[in-house]
Amino acid sequence: MSDDPLYTPLCRLLGIELPILQAGMAGGPTTPELVAAVSEAGGLGTLGAAYMEPEAIREAVRAIRRLTAKPFGVNLFAAPMRDDYSRYREVQAVLDRLAAPLGVPPRAGIEPVPTPDRLERQFEVLMEEGVPVISTAFAPLPERLARAARDAGRHVATMVTTVEEAEIAEAAGCDFLVAQGSDAGGHRGTFDVERHPNGALVGTFSLVPQVADRAGIPVAAAGGVMDGRGLAAALLLGAQGAQLGTRFLTAAESGAHAAYREALLASREDDTVVTRWFSGRPARALRNRFVAEAERAGIEPMPFPSHNTATGPMRREAARQGDAGYMALWSGQAPRLLTRDTPAADIVREIAAQARALLTRGRAN
């Protein structure tokens, strides 16, 4: 297989056949069926477990294992979960007004809900269950945990948005990096959001070669990679693989809400914005009614994770009612390249075939 341009050292490291990583996406899209289908097709499926209770992670990991014997990953948030509710009343009053059309009861007059810090217990479950790849957003795993994972033969990774973050992550013991360009859907992986309130916003084409040149460990490119052209480009830019999020949201096995999928399939390249109004951290989402109104409120949201906890009731009610106007519709900048209900295995195989043809024959097919 060594003359296959898709079989990179990252594939060898992770024990996978294709350099296609399905992003761990917190909040429900990455069902065990999706994760297993991607891994079974030769890529690396990843469970987005950041918001999951430790025992729910254990169940999901076991469900993945029942569907595939191949390697897979689990993704967690490694940011400190320290609440800052100092501006709670002011911001909650805005959220109450914006969520009123959904019938969400106002909360500004009641005590804020503390955000649980689950990282240690989530990590313990991953260790107990023998999860092969542990990836994080917002920071590398704390050193003690990274060392324990590596000592047990697990691979650890984190998402970076600048060369400086790549250097920090490598020094913290990561085995590989995900270089996330500003095109990417979902949260910016930026470590220091006080320094970069909207996240570092370096485009995928600019970021990947600069990170790849400086990193001594493999790099996967993320942000706007949707098909074999994107994967081929990522490899030509010096990455050893690509991590795709948005592309899998409309896959057959995706757990994304039906209204969310429809909004994605109807959207265009200029429909997204980077907003802090869902979670307090910058994230790229479709500009729906909530985002448009919140951005006009004239105040700043609270910091993460408190703001995320505060918008929870609205997001849950929006999901219950199927109202995409109030959901966090995370999306990258290439939604026109989405396909409807394609099985994830077909997505992986088509991307691989197209990239291989481009890299070996210089043609798309």
Ligand SMILES: Cc1cc2nc3c(=O)[nH]c(=O)nc-3n(C[C@H](O)[C@H](O)[C@H](O)COP(=O)(O)O)c2cc1C
């Ligand atoms: C719905 C959604 C949820 C995401 N959740 C996470 C997450 O929990 N952890 C993480 O590391 N990255 C998360 N990301 C970011 C992805 O890792 C990746 O950087 C991004 O999807 C790449 O850009 P693309 O969406 O254009 O493929 C998420 C992305 C999306 C679209």
